[in-house]
Amino acid sequence: MKCQRLTAALAASSVSSASRTGQTALLCSRRLQSQLHLQSQPTARTTRRHLHTQQPRRNGGASNPAMVFPCLDALETRSATLKKAKKEAARSDASGPEPSYTAGATQTHHSSEPFLLDWGGVLPEFDIAYESWGAMNADKSNVILLHTGLSASSHAHSTEANPQPGWWEKFIGPGLSLDTDKYHVICTNVIGGCYGSTGPSSVDPADGQLYATRFPILTMEDMVRAQFRLLDGLGVTRLYASVGSSMGGMQSLAAGVLFPDRVGRIVSISGCARSHPYSIAMRHTQRQVLMMDPNWNRGFYYGSVPPHAGMKLAREIATVTYRSGPEWEQRFARRRADPSKPPALCPDFLIETYLDHAGEKFCLTYDPNSLLYVSKAMDLFDLGRENQQVAAARRAERQSELKDGVAAAVDAPSCSLTLPDEPYQEQEGESAAAAAAAADADAGNLEIQRGAKPPQDLIDGLSPLRDHPALVMGVASDILFPAWQQREVAEALRLAGNRNVAHYELSEEQSMFGHDTFLLDVKNVGGALKNFLQ
Numbered sequence: 001m002k003c004q005r006l007t008a009a010l011a012a013s014s015v016s017s018a019s020r021t022g023q024t025a026l027l028c029s030r031r032l033q034s035q036l037h038l039q040s041q042p043t044a045r046t047t048r049r050h051l052h053t054q055q056p057r058r059n060g061g062a063s064n065p066a067m068v069f070p071c072l073d074a075l076e077t078r079s080a081t082l083k084k085a086k087k088e089a090a091r092s093d094a095s096g097p098e099p100s101y102t103a104g105a106t107q108t109h110h111s112s113e114p115f116l117l118d119w120g121g122v123l124p125e126f127d128i129a130y131e132s133w134g135a136m137n138a139d140k141s142n143v144i145l146l147h148t149g150l151s152a153s154s155h156a157h158s159t160e161a162n163p164q165p166g167w168w169e170k171f172i173g174p175g176l177s178l179d180t181d182k183y184h185v186i187c188t189n190v191i192g193g194c195y196g197s198t199g200p201s202s203v204d205p206a207d208g209q210l211y212a213t214r215f216p217i218l219t220m221e222d223m224v225r226a227q228f229r230l231l232d233g234l235g236v237t238r239l240y241a242s243v244g245s246s247m248g249g250m251q252s253l254a255a256g257v258l259f260p261d262r263v264g265r266i267v268s269i270s271g272c273a274r275s276h277p278y279s280i281a282m283r284h285t286q287r288q289v290l291m292m293d294p295n296w297n298r299g300f301y302y303g304s305v306p307p308h309a310g311m312k313l314a315r316e317i318a319t320v321t322y323r324s325g326p327e328w329e330q331r332f333a334r335r336r337a338d339p340s341k342p343p344a345l346c347p348d349f350l351i352e353t354y355l356d357h358a359g360e361k362f363c364l365t366y367d368p369n370s371l372l373y374v375s376k377a378m379d380l381f382d383l384g385r386e387n388q389q390v391a392a393a394r395r396a397e398r399q400s401e402l403k404d405g406v407a408a409a410v411d412a413p414s415c416s417l418t419l420p421d422e423p424y425q426e427q428e429g430e431s432a433a434a435a436a437a438a439a440d441a442d443a444g445n446l447e448i449q450r451g452a453k454p455p456q457d458l459i460d461g462l463s464p465l466r467d468h469p470a471l472v473m474g475v476a477s478d479i480l481f482p483a484w485q486q487r488e489v490a491e492a493l494r495l496a497g498n499r500n501v502a503h504y505e506l507s508e509e510q511s512m513f514g515h516d517t518f519l520l521d522v523k524n525v526g527g528a529l530k531n532f533l534q
Contacts, residue, residue, distance in 0.1 A: 071346035071356065075309050079295075082305045103153035104162035106131055106189070106196045109230045118391050120398045121216020124205050128230050129196025130154050130188040131162075133172055134180030136236075143236050144178060144533075145227060146187040147244030147251040150374055151366050153195035156187040170522045177526040183240060183533070188230060190223040190251075192373045197226075200369035201302065212369060213299030218377040220247075221391070224254045228262070241265035241533060245518035245525075246481065247374075250381050253462070253489070257383055260464040267532065269473040269518045269525060272485040273458055273492065274382040279480055282321050283375040286314035290368055299369050311368050312359035319358040324477035324514030385460035454492040462489075466497035471532040473518075473525060475506045480515040504528050 106129040115123040131154045136143060146156055146168070157172040158165055171177040178185050189195040192215070200215040231239070242263045244252035249271020256263045272279075293310030295301055332350040336343075347356040453459075470493055474486030483505050490503035506524050511517045518525055 067345055069346055075312075078308055079305055082308070103155045103189075103195045104164060105159070106154055106162075108196060109233050111226075111229045111233070113229075114402075115222075115226065115229070116395065116399060116402065117216050117222045118219040118395060119217045120394065121218075122402070123191070123198060123216070126191055126198035126226065127196065127202075128188055128191060128198070128226055129193075130186055130230060131156070131159055132184060132186045133157050133159070133178075134182070134184045136184040140184075140234075140236050141238065142183050142240050143231075144183045144185045144241045144243055145231070145239050145255065146172075146178070146185055147227075147242070147248030147255075148187065148190065149246040149248055150378065151362070151371070152189075153193070154187045154189045155195075156185075167519065171526050171529070177522070177529040178243070178533075179530070186230075186234075188227050190374065191226045192218045192223065192370060192377065194367035194370040199367065200299065200373060201367045210302050212302060215369070215373060217380075218373055219391075220250050220254050220377055220381045221258060223377065224251055224258055227251075227255070228259060231262075237262065239263050241267060243267040243529070244271065245269040246271060246515065247378055249481075250378065253383060253465070254381075256465045256468055257388070257462065260468070263468065265533065266465060266468050266470040267529060268470070268486070268489060269529075270475060270478055270481050270486070270515055271489070272381075272481055273462060273489045274384060274387075275379050276485065278482075279321075280379045282317065282480065283379055286317050287372050287375060289313045289317065290371065296368065299372075301368070306364070307368050308363040311363040311366070311371070314359075314371065315362040316355040316359040319355055321480040322514060322516045324479065324508075324512055326477055326508055326512040327514065330512070383461040384455070384457040385463075386457050388461055453495065454488045458488070459492045459495045462492050463496040465493055468498065469500040469502075469532075470498060471502045471504075471528065473504045473506070473528060475511055475514065475517045477508045477512050478515045478517065502528075502532055 109128050109130065110125065111128070112125050115126055117123070134142075148154070148156070148167075152167050155162060155164070156166040156168040158169060166172070168178075172180065172185055174181045189197040191197050192199045194201050200211045200213065202211055203209065204211045204214065231237075239255075239262060242252045242255040242265070244250070244267065246269075249268035250273075252266055252268045253271065253273055256266045290296060290307060290310035290313075293307035295305050296307040296310060297304070301307060328351055332354065335350045336348055337350055337353050347353045470490075472486050472490040472493070474481070474483035476483050486505070487503070490501050493501045504524075506517065506521070510524055511521050513520050
């Protein structure tokens, strides 16, 4: 049709007949070629229409079946079960579906005196749960204070009231590392925890409501001061020893620094004197995963469905840092749970099923808010002199305010941090500077590994421990608290003037269990501890 109109137009023009005939043929040929080209290359719209309207090549629809996700089904089932429990609890006037977060029967010390915290918060009163083993002698000079890791309760060993095995069951008892024939061992649940001590899941006496995230920010030093309130209540003026592993190793050092006249010996196993970026980063990741769970509700989930999915994932991340590559290579290698079945996006490899199980066990047994607060306290830990001085000045200022009757406004937000308007971007030349700084830091850590001098600020901060016999232990396979960090503690103590420092470092051949070695290695860890305390 278009060629016909073109021929008529040319006929009406002044072009010669022959010329018109030739031009008409040429133009029509080009038009036809163009149409054929377009037909061979359909438009996107034509392609989409064709794909949607074409007939399936076989009966049954899709090319492949949809994946199934039993791991997500399990989470949804748990949520549904908790929602049902919530409804039933509401009908029966019960407190709600959240777990009671208890590890069994404990003793409890109640402190009715207000407790000022390092960052300005105040607990009008608090409870601290504890358990003990062995007899206290007449002058109470054989007491050992045992500090826990992040998520542990006071149940380090079985008791008559709670016969379940404790987390250090094989280390405590007659003739064992903490010999109950000789020592009276006390273990507490830290404040901020959820196993009997006051924490976010406790009632605020000011208004009768649960603290939730109205609970104040804590430090390791706050936890230790609360423990010494307990010791005051028990009439213990001086400890034979302060013993701890992991977070407990941090607290053990803090106990000696804060109360040098009340602590005899110091034991710090797989701990540090200041938190370092890697461990801070890993704990940050755990907190972010937990806080992104919609059920967390900014900490106000009590009486509702708890953020169990976030807790499960946070625990899986933590477990990756607790154990070692060599152990996992030996236990799991690349084996799958069931090689006869096709691979799945849910836990499939044995290592995945192990992590999944670790998260499952933990997600309803520990209060999510306690995980946030206690892990943050670990991040803030720094026994350097400068940090101690700044904290002391801040406490003194707050103490003065409280004495003068100046209290923080009830409705005032407790966090002044604001996020930047623009996302972080490297500035020109910053990459080179950052690389140089990183190289210096790596070199510094390497020098610490080779026995070089720790920072003077840390040496000065540990100087109160110059007269305390100290046992410092590290594990080469530990990735959460690398062995160079314990080496740093031991060397800083020596440079502070302490001539009675015992430092042991277990090689991968001696222990491949990573950070959790302190829980498992009775021979090496337990043996060194027993010898040191004698």
